[in-house]
Amino acid sequence: MKYKLFFAGILFWALSCGEKPIPEVTMQDDVRILASDSLMGRETGTEGADLAAAYLEGRMQDLKLKPFDADGDYLQVFSFRPRKDPHSQVEFGSASDSSLTGKNLLGYIDNGGSRTVILGAHYDHLGLGGDGSLHAGDPAIHNGADDNASGVAVLLQLAKRIQEWPEARDNYLIMLFSGEEMGLLGSNYFAKNPTLDLEAVPYMINLDMVGRLNGEKTLSISGTGTTPIWPQLLNSLNPGFNLVLRESGVGPSDHTSFYLQDIPVLHFFTGQHEDYHKPSDDAERLNYEGMEQIATYLFELVRAMEDQKEVAFRKTKNESEETPRFTVAMGVMPDYLFSGKGMRIDGVTEGRPAAAAGLQKGDVVVQLGDSTIVDMMSYMRALSAFKAGDSTTVVVAREGDTISTGIRF
Template identity: 40%
Template sequence: MKNFSLILLTISLALISCSSSSNEYTAEEQIREDVEWFSSDEMDGRLSGTEQEAIAANYIADRFLQLGLTPAGDQDTYFQQFTLNGPMTQPMGVENHLSRNVVAISEGSTQPSQFIVLGAHYDGQGHGSIISMNFDQPDSTHYSADDNASGVAGLLHLAEKFSENPTEKSVMFIAFSGEELGLLGSRYFAESLDVPSDSILAMINFDMIGRLNEESELTIFGTETSPKWDEIFSEIESNNLNIIPSGSGTGASDHVSFHDIGIPVLHFFTGTHDDYHTPGDTPDKINEQGILTISEHAELLIRKLDELEATAMEFSETAPQQQSVMSGDSVTMGVIPDYNFSGNGFRLDGVRMGGPADRAGMQTGDIVVQMGEIPVSDIYAYMEALGEFSTGEEIVVKVRRSGEIVELSLTF
């Protein structure tokens, strides 16, 4: 009740702080405005269950209202409330706090009971704490610009486009909270659906779309969650994007919650970087033109989905539903995964200076094949293995480097 009252108390502040109506800006300027607002000093990292998260939720709800979208949360509001409970909530200081997803619908003109779901998480890492990758200053504001103000900016752009030019099917827009604490908001939404799951053709997730590089590389996960995806992509323009398809619909973002209930999914992603989960993830490093290009490509995809028969998107499960279990004594190696690696093992795309992996002598490009006595076949096996170790524990990690197996001593 206390946090629900906070929404009402802060809504005036949110409306004052909220950017002006989007028709005063070009699309690229509006994206920049949104990213800068969400990742400002005042938003203090937008950790779920905090005042700043509630203000951010009001910002999104106000934009949905401006666009004339139909509220689809609790009691005819845009907010779907849930309680933060899970292994990570207590060490992050928000256990049993209220949080909320923000949900709206662009009503379909002829098939309003069929849905295409678009999602992006708006919560950030707050001051980092146990989810920080910054080992020197874990307790400092993590601005969370790419992760994931970028995805929210793309979601709001698409909300504007579909409010102006609706589809035959309904498009549902969901800004999730609790993602950084274990996909809590999307799990809650998926487990309490108030529409039949088979009325949802697909779910498209925008998480970390703000660092499009000079090669215009966009990874799209989930391309094997339906045999129909290949056909759809072949029929739409690439918008000059260098699209890297990746079949799996599992991983560590909100689309997984929909994959796990049998819904085809996609996750748009421009890649990891050294600023991931650190205070360095700031808005000045965001490629707003890249977000716009990705959003325009997504719009083509969504409108192609809208042309399909309701039963056209057959679901294919893509990988075992393995979950990483974190607790207050959770450990990390301090590495950045190479999400595009499909070989045997877990390849590193980066190593955090001062972290356990760095101290052990691990290098970018190393492929982890064993941790202690536990074989590591892929990123999911790696995440499972982390749950078996404790802070201060010393293990031998075997990595494949330049074709040779190297044994390293690592202390968490």
């Protein structure tokens, strides 16, 4: 009961403006609610995550999405035992004193079609920090506005547009995943315990961190090799984004769970930033105009996909298996959306080798030791050649100049 009262109160706040209600819940409203301190970072298995689930269940009702079962329930509840060993598998099972509970939310748009498209985003985050946090101070609320209140807000906007589209023929399953930050748990559980025949799913689209579209309008889309039609369609519908297309269907987000079921996937992403997995990932830092543009692009993609009678699945290379192993780090955040030659630095951590060497945000690493750096993979290969205590030279391009400096790992 307290969760329903919470939803009623917070939805009233979202819909109220002075004496008159605003016409609809906006993406800003959804993000501000999900990324509020009152939800304590939405860590799976906590009261904050349950409050978020209650709010999102109300939003699904508001959008007139159908619940996934005959009892009117939007929740797919699962229990699991947290990993003790980071390399071990999570054990799903019945609830016990040593287990946690996750809650996926599933809402249908039933158009009587023979196919059901899955559109998803995770709503959980890191709570007060812990494993996965890049915050160096005392425990603090990690609100996760970009990660991933942004994806949830865009998904709900997309669901609204599809719901209001009278010509739609496919069915759509709107999925909000729990447990992503703990290892794609919610999507993995659904893929192994589906509420529909996965053979009837032509493709899946995942939205994870889509709230920081930059000035260059760079939008990363992964999974473009999982069906032959993706690249041509994405480029032909592009309204002006600087697209970075990556073929692999495997990555650190929920689309991976569906790719492993031989379903074509896409993952939309606007890039990491200095607030990633830190308490500073707050609602006021998001680019809401950019999120609207992404929602529009997605809707046009969904519309075009209804005309694709066959969506053939294709396996891709697992880029994570090809990633070199390394034991040292420069202490920088790479710009994963950079499409030029080299590895552009998106952030420098104080007290680490790069900071000591004088490297700055925006520098493009073009050489490390004897290795020429042309992209992220060549950067990681070069880094894998060093061990703690080694010294070398790093060359960066900075505002038209080439700067060479020493660095010690």
